[in-house]
Each structure stands twice: as structure tokens, then as C-alpha cells.
Amino acid sequence: MTGDRDASFPADAGADPARGSDGHVFVVIPAFNEGPAIGEAVRSVRARYEHVIVVDDGSSDDTGDRAREAGAVVVTHLINRGQGAALKTGLDFGLRCGAKVLVTFDADGQHHSDDIEALVAPVLSGDFDVTLGSRFLRRDNRIPFVRRYILKVGILVTWLLSGIRLTDTHNGLRAFSRTAAQRIRIVQDRMAHASEIIDEIAMRGLRYKEIPVRITYSEYSMKKGQSSGAGFRVLLDFILGKVAR
Amino acid sequence: MLTIQVLVVGFALFALALAVSRFRKRSIGLLEFLVWFSFWSAVGVVGVVPDITYRFAALLGVGRGVDAVSYVTLLMLCYLAFRQRIASRNLEQQLTQLVRRLALEDAERRR
Numbered sequence: 001m002t003g004d005r006d007a008s009f010p011a012d013a014g015a016d017p018a019r020g021s022d023g024h025v026f027v028v029i030p031a032f033n034e035g036p037a038i039g040e041a042v043r044s045v046r047a048r049y050e051h052v053i054v055v056d057d058g059s060s061d062d063t064g065d066r067a068r069e070a071g072a073v074v075v076t077h078l079i080n081r082g083q084g085a086a087l088k089t090g091l092d093f094g095l096r097c098g099a100k101v102l103v104t105f106d107a108d109g110q111h112h113s114d115d116i117e118a119l120v121a122p123v124l125s126g127d128f129d130v131t132l133g134s135r136f137l138r139r140d141n142r143i144p145f146v147r148r149y150i151l152k153v154g155i156l157v158t159w160l161l162s163g164i165r166l167t168d169t170h171n172g173l174r175a176f177s178r179t180a181a182q183r184i185r186i187v188q189d190r191m192a193h194a195s196e197i198i199d200e201i202a203m204r205g206l207r208y209k210e211i212p213v214r215i216t217y218s219e220y221s222m223k224k225g226q227s228s229g230a231g232f233r234v235l236l237d238f239i240l241g242k243v244a245r
Numbered sequence: 246m247l248t249i250q251v252l253v254v255g256f257a258l259f260a261l262a263l264a265v266s267r268f269r270k271r272s273i274g275l276l277e278f279l280v281w282f283s284f285w286s287a288v289g290v291v292g293v294v295p296d297i298t299y300r301f302a303a304l305l306g307v308g309r310g311v312d313a314v315s316y317v318t319l320l321m322l323c324y325l326a327f328r329q330r331i332a333s334r335n336l337e338q339q340l341t342q343l344v345r346r347l348a349l350e351d352a353e354r355r356r
Contacts, residue, residue: 055348058344073352074352075348075349075351075352076348076351076352077344077345077348078344078347079344081340081344081345082341085341085344085345088345089345089348089349092345092349093349093352096349096353097356187338189337189341241334
């Protein structure tokens with residue numbers, strides 16, 4: 001459908017000594033119109049991990065091509081379905097490719113690839129099923145005031161609805177074991193998927209741990225990010241999803 | 246009969262005819278037809294005998310007939326809006342599943 005053939009994952013996804021990483025770690029990057037940032041995001045991850053899956057969520061720009069050029073395998077949604085939908089597609093594809101650990105990573109440059117190792121280690125060791133990045137566990141993260149306030153409200157709401165108390169409930173940097181990725185059910189297509197993932201962790205009794213991660217807010221990522229009002233939409237979608245389940 | 250009564254009864258008859266037509270063309274099932282038939286029949290009856298709403302209001306403990314009808318109508322509209330939202334959400338999910346399936350099949354082909 002997209003014409004060009006992607007770089008493919010080798011059938012025997014073994015360890016890559018050059019990268020010093022386990023070859024069964026797959027990094028999933030959902031992306032929608034991230035042409036300016038996706039190349040750098042993919043390259044930074046591929047410097048450490050061989051297997052990068054970019055889910056092009058119906059972009060109208062050259063996101064898919066740039067991701068492919070940077071060495072990612074691109075899975076393309078014909079139309080935009082939302083970050084939650086793209087993330088689920090990426091997880092499903094990673095499972096089909098034999099991933100043992102699946103990492104989710106944002107395309108807009110907010111995340112740092114050197115944080116992935118700390119997320120992956122507890123999952124690879126088998127001590128935890130899911131690790132969740134937290135920007136609030138690091139004091140050197142500079143978080144805009146309004147964004148900080150909205151995130152704190154999200155933390156409180158998640159605690160009330162899911163019973164899980166976290167320091168950061170809407171961080172896109174996470175790692176799942178294969179079993180966890182198979183078990184969690186992501187039905188929310190848009191941004192409410194983040195709350196849904198927390199809910200699924202609680203409902204399915206998955207072992208989780210928060211890991212301090214760096215977040216860098218740039219003019220680009222702030223423009224692409226959610227507006228303050230969108231937070232209420234996320235909450236409504238999440239509650240409606242729980243009622244309609 | 247007041248003008249508004251004529252309009253209400255006229256519209257109710259039109260809606261009834263539409264419900265019958267849709268049922269005969271099998272656009273709607275029996276249950277849905279019976280629901281709409283009952284509803285528009287009730288609207289027609291209220292249009293002919295508006296005082297009947299006062300009895301209905303007394304039953305509910307509400308002062309005026311029109312208030313009782315308004316409250317019930319509001320509740321029904323909220324319920325229908327909720328049902329519509331759920332149906333729309335289900336359609337969205339089905340669309341996502343279709344898009345995902347096509348994306349995964351395409352990616353598998355190119356592996």
C-alpha cells in the first residue's frame with residue numbers, strides 16, 4: 001500500500017553486540033504528522049535498539065518516509081485513528097515479530113532514548129510486567145506550570161478511578177513484557193488510552209514500577225501536544241469507556 | 246381545536262405513517278416499530294386531549310401537565326443521546342479494527 005519495501009526485522013531477532021542491547025526489545029513509536037521530528041527520534045532509539053516500529057497514523061506529511069529512511073519498520077494506518085489506536089497496532093505488530101519486551105516512545109522529541117534501558121531492565125529480569133516513565137521522579141525536569149497542574153489533576157483522577165497511585169499517569173514512555181502486552185486491552189483510540197492502560201494494569205493485577213525519566217519540552221512538542229481543554233475530553237472519554245465496557 | 250393541536254396531531258400522523266412505511270420496507274424491526282408507533286400514538290392522543298397530561302402530571306406529583314411532558318421528554322432525549330454516543334463509539338472501534346487489520350496485513354506482506 002505504501003509502495004516501498006521496509007527494512008524488515010530478521011527472523012532470528014537476536015542480540016546486537018554493537019548496540020549492547022537485547023534483540024528482543026522492540027520500540028513502538030506512534031506518529032501523526034511528525035515529519036520534522038520522527039527521523040531524529042528513530043535514529044536516537046536505533047543507536048541503542050535495533051527494532052523500531054513506527055506506526056504512521058494516517059499522516060498527511062512525509063512521516064512514514066522519514067521514519068523508513070531512519071531505519072524504522074513502518075506500519076501505516078490508512079486514516080488517522082488516534083495515538084491509542086496507533087500504539088495498539090504497534091504493540092500487536094511487535095508481538096507478531098516475536099518481541100519479548102515492548103517499549104512505547106513518543107515521536108515528538110520529548111523522550112530520551114537513554115532512558116529506555118532503565119525501563120527495560122526490570123521487565124527483562126522478570127521482576128515487573130510493566131514499567132512506567134515518570135517525569136516527576138526527576139527534579140531536573142522543567143515542566144510548564146499549567147501542564148504540571150493538569151497532570152496532577154490527572155494523577156488524582158486516575159487514583160480515584162483505577163485505584164493506582166502514580167506520580168505520572170500520562171507519560172508515553174513505558175515498557176511492557178510480552179505477557180503484559182498480550183493481556184492489556186487498549187480500546188480507547190485517542191488520548192484516553194493512557195488512563196486506560198493504567199486501569200488495565202490495575203484490573204489485570206500486573207506488577208508495575210515507575211522509573212524516573214527525562215522530558216524535554218520544545219516549542220515543537222508543546223505545539224503538537226494536547227491543549228489544556230483536551231484534558232477534560234480525555235477524562236470524559238475514559239469514564240464513558242469504563243461505563244460502556 | 247387550537248392551531249398547535251392541529252399541528253401536533255398532523256405531525257404525529259405523518260410520523261406514524263413513516264414508521265409503518267419503514268416497517269413494511271423492513272428498514273426497522275418489529276420492536277422498534279412498536280416503540281415508535283406507541284410514542285407517536287401517545288403524541289397524537291395528547292394533541293387531541295391535552296388535558297390528559299394533567300392526570301399524568303398528578304401521577305408524577307408535578308404541578309402542570311406541560312412540565313411533566315417536558316421532564317419525561319428531557320429524560321428520553323438524554324437517554325437517546327447516550328445510546329447514540331455508545332453506538333457511535335462502537336462504530337469508531339470497528340473502524341479502528343479494520344484500519345489496524347489492513348495496516349498489519351500490509352506490514353506482514355512487506356516483512
